[in-house]
Amino acid sequence: xxxxxxxxxxxxxxxxxxxxxxxxxxxxxxxxxxxxxxxxxxxxxxxxxxxxxxxxxxxxxxxxxxxxxxxxxxxxxxxxxxxxxxxxxxxxxxxxxxxxxxxxxxxxxxxxxxxxxxxxxxxxxxxxxxxxxxxxxxxxxxxxxxxxxxxxxxxxxxxxxxxxxxxxxxxxxxxxxxxxxxxxxxxxxxxxxxxxxxxxxxxxxxxxxxxxxxxxxxxxxxxxxxxxxxxxxxxxxxxxxxxxxxxxxxxxxxxxxxxxxxxxxxxxxxxxxxxxxxxxxxxxxxxxxxxxxxxxxxxxxxxxxxxxxxxxxxxxxxxxxxxxxxxxxxxxxxxxxxxxxxxxxxxxxxx
Amino acid sequence: xxxxxxxxxxxxxxxxxxxxxxxxxxxxxxxxxxxxxxxxxxxxxxxxxxxxxxxxxxxxxxxxxxxxxxxxxxxxxxxxxxxxxxxxxxxxxxxxxxxxxxxxxxxxxxxxxxxxxxxxxxxxxxxxxxxxxxxxxxxxxxxxxxxxxxxxxxxxxxxxxxxxxxxxxxxxxxxxxxxxxxxxxxxxxxxxxxxxxxxxxxxxxxxxxxxxxxxxxxxxxxxxxxxxxxxxxxxxxxxxxxxxxxxxxxxxxxxxxxxxxxxx
Ligand SMILES: Nc1ncnc2c1ncn2[C@@H]1O[C@H](COP(=O)(O)OP(=O)(O)OP(=O)(O)O)[C@@H](O)[C@H]1O
Ligand SMILES: [Mg+2]
Numbered sequence: 067x068x069x070x071x072x073x074x075x076x077x078x079x080x081x082x083x084x085x086x087x088x089x090x091x092x093x094x095x096x097x098x099x100x101x102x103x104x105x106x107x108x109x110x111x112x113x114x115x116x117x118x119x120x121x122x123x124x125x126x127x128x129x130x131x132x133x134x135x136x137x138x139x140x141x142x143x144x145x146x147x148x149x150x151x152x153x154x155x156x157x158x159x160x161x162x163x164x165x166x167x168x169x170x171x172x173x174x175x176x177x178x179x180x181x182x183x184x185x186x187x188x189x190x191x192x193x194x195x196x197x198x199x200x201x202x203x204x205x206x207x208x209x210x211x212x213x214x215x216x217x218x219x220x221x222x223x224x225x226x227x228x229x230x231x232x233x234x235x236x237x238x239x240x241x242x243x244x245x246x247x248x249x250x251x252x253x254x255x256x257x258x259x260x261x262x263x264x265x266x267x268x269x270x271x272x273x274x275x276x277x278x279x280x281x282x283x284x285x286x287x288x289x290x291x292x293x294x295x296x297x298x299x300x301x302x303x304x305x306x307x308x309x310x311x312x313x314x315x316x317x318x319x320x321x322x323x324x325x326x327x328x329x330x331x332x333x334x335x336x337x338x339x340x341x342x343x344x345x346x347x348x349x350x351x352x353x354x355x356x357x358x359x360x361x362x363x364x365x366x367x368x369x370x371x372x373x374x375x376x377x378x379x380x381x382x383x384x385x386x387x388x389x390x391x392x393x394x395x396x397x398x399x400x401x402x403x404x405x406x407x408x409x410x411x412x413x414x415x416x417x
Numbered sequence: 418x419x420x421x422x423x424x425x426x427x428x429x430x431x432x433x434x435x436x437x438x439x440x441x442x443x444x445x446x447x448x449x450x451x452x453x454x455x456x457x458x459x460x461x462x463x464x465x466x467x468x469x470x471x472x473x474x475x476x477x478x479x480x481x482x483x484x485x486x487x488x489x490x491x492x493x494x495x496x497x498x499x500x501x502x503x504x505x506x507x508x509x510x511x512x513x514x515x516x517x518x519x520x521x522x523x524x525x526x527x528x529x530x531x532x533x534x535x536x537x538x539x540x541x542x543x544x545x546x547x548x549x550x551x552x553x554x555x556x557x558x559x560x561x562x563x564x565x566x567x568x569x570x571x572x573x574x575x576x577x578x579x580x581x582x583x584x585x586x587x588x589x590x591x592x593x594x595x596x597x598x599x600x601x602x603x604x605x606x607x608x609x610x611x612x613x614x615x616x617x618x619x620x621x622x623x624x625x626x627x628x629x630x631x632x633x634x635x636x637x638x639x640x641x642x643x644x645x646x647x648x649x650x651x652x653x654x655x656x657x658x659x660x661x662x663x664x665x666x667x668x669x670x671x672x673x674x675x676x677x678x679x680x681x
Contacts, residue, residue: 118579138583145583151576155598164594168585216584 069094069252070115070220075124077110084110086276088124092220092254097246099263100256102273103299108256109148111273112222115254117141128219139168144213144221144251148228150205152197158184158208159193165216183215186245203234210242214249221246223255227262239266260300264288272296288340290407297338304344304379306337308408315408317376320354324406336411341382343405346370346391352398354379358391372399440657447654449647465651475652478636482616485547485632489554490562490611494604496555497562502596505570523560530557531624538625545627553625554615561614562607569603613660 068091077085085107092098100108113119115126117138125134133141153161159180166176184190187207197205206226213221226242227235243266246253257263263270264284272280272287280292291297294305308315308322310329315322315337322337329335349355356374368390370381379399383390391397421429442456449455450462469475497519503509504516522530534553535544543549573596581595597604619634626635633652641649 116583118583138579139585139587141583142585143583145580147576147580149574149576151574151580153577153581153595153599155601164581164586165584168590212580212584 068092069096069129070254071127072111072115073125073127075111075114075126076122077107077114077119078122083276085114088276088278090271090278090281092252094252095250097243097253097255097266097268099267099270100254100273101258101260101263101270101300103258106273107276108258108273109224112224112254112256115220116143116145116222142216142218144216144218146206146209146213146221146223146226148225150197150209152205152208152212154197157194157196158189158200161197161208162212162215165212169216179215183211186214186248187211187241202230203238206230206238207241210245214245214251217251219252221251221253223253225256225258228257228259235262242266264300272299291338294336294338302341302380302382304337304339304341306339306376306379307411308335308337308376309333310335310408320376322406322408323353323401323403324408325404326408327410329408329410334411335408337406337408339379339401339406341369341380342367343401344379344381345400346372346381346383347398347400349396349398352400354399356397356399358393358395358397361391361393370397372397374399443650444654444657446647446650449650452646454645454647454650465647466655468648469651469655472648474631475633475636475640478631478633481547481630482633485551485554485630486612486616488551489558489615490608492551492555493559493562493611494566494608497559497566497607498604501563501566501570502592505567519563520560522557527557527618527620531621534621535624545629547630550622550625550630553621554618557618557621558611558614561610565603565607565610566600567603569600573599 070090070092072088072090075085075088076083088111090098100111102108110119114121117133117136121134125132127133128141153164156164162180162183163176166179171179180193181190184193187210189204189207189211192200192204192208197208200208206229209226210223223242227238230238239262242255255263255267264287267284269281270284270287271278272292274293274295280287280296282290282292287296288301291300291303297303297305306317306322308317310316310326310331310333312331313328315324315326315335317337324337324339326335345352354374354376356372356379359371359373359378361371362369363385365385367385368383370383370391372379372381381399445456446454447465448461448463449457450460450464451457500515500519504512530553534549538544538546538549577599578591578595581591586594617634618632619638622632622635623638626632631639633656637649637652
């Protein structure tokens, strides 16, 4: 049994079900992300764990103890809000000390711990400033320090990086992971940024319309998305409509290799294939010929839209220094059979 | 921030001049050595300021008003904070009715309120009581306080309170340490507005004051109906000076922009 568990947790607002029968078990020290589009119930789930939203149904346990009905002030969890929710009338040090004050920690001990945690988040020189005198990234670190200083068993983060610009966000992702590693706190982070979820979590939970549809390690989520929605939400994905014939997928008389489950003869099938798994070869030397319709340079890799008889296929290729095939040129596409998946389309329609 | 053009500046100047001119004139007239309301040209005199202190009833009325306004503003703040919190935070039956009730004195003319209270006090035998005078002022100033406190509450970030709760703070601690400081501009602004409104209320007070509880505006009104002399100007000038001094002290102690506008 996990350190923090959710069992068939649901939240209904009026006649709208925001979170539906969610089951999750988080191990001690683990970093789990809740990933999903806007409005899928991520914040609601997090707030139920925090005790700020009362579950309609289900139970939450922490270290074997049922905390479903416990007051938020008694749960002792650390929470970082999307808006940071710093106390504007208190200095950085006072903000961070607040939780310790509530725990009646003696002044000397309090000062020592505040100083220590501010050092950890690289904010020691800013202790006497007010939140309004800090940059977005600094405020965010104050919020993290304030949540961590009480040494919570679980740290809950609600889109902590979404207000930051791209460069700072990347820095803070590393920073967050570094802090989490050094303190070892079990962490649940809400995000709608798939790259963020993949890069810093031990496991990613994908939520769709109030349900958790896949819980997996980042690379498995990427390689084996459970639903069509996940395959398109996490990274880029080609979806090629095909027909199952003679034990393989075919589209426009071209056989498409891929890992397949057995389908009835003549049934429609969908082949899913990541752009970076496709190799560009000189025309005539691959599985499928096509023409480069457009080409984008993205620094570390190139992105091609290749027109083929079976539709436009997205291909990405690492930047090797030279200039690859240009727009209008003929190319061939090739891919190893184990990099594509063939499934029945019904699974896609469900998502 | 875009800057004001010359025409806008001119009109701003005009408005400020229009507002300030009567105050300046009153302050000048207060220093006249003459017996009439005239602007001193050749010499200045403090005789009309001295005259005030020869009228102990004016001094008494000033203290009455000061007490009255302080009590009324403070009581209405103490009523308005919980009421505003309840209306802002909770959905309960009669919420809209309560909101309407608190704001209704704004739309009832003070003349009507005055007559109504006069009748009521005669009925319950409360005529001339200072306590009941405070009560009437609390009723007329509370809407202003409510408006400001409600605005401050609806403008504040609720997640700061939630953060405090999750850090282990009780309801009362959250209010004392987080909510109250964050809505302080609304509270002080509301208190000041209530104080000024009460201090300066005339129409209703004419009906509900008795000889022992006469407030300064009522005293001035009664005096002015009998004789017009520069002593009125001197009283007004003193009130302007007191207000300015109070503002200055507040500004030095807390920073006016901090308590009236918020610290962002
Ligand atoms: N108090 C509420 N009353 C009614 N509906 C609510 C309430 N809170 C949330 N919802 C609804 O529940 C759904 C899930 O909301 P939630 O805030 O959990 O979404 P989210 O996944 O965090 O989205 P975002 O990424 O935009 O923050 C939304 O459709 C929202 O409209
Ligand atoms: Mg959210």
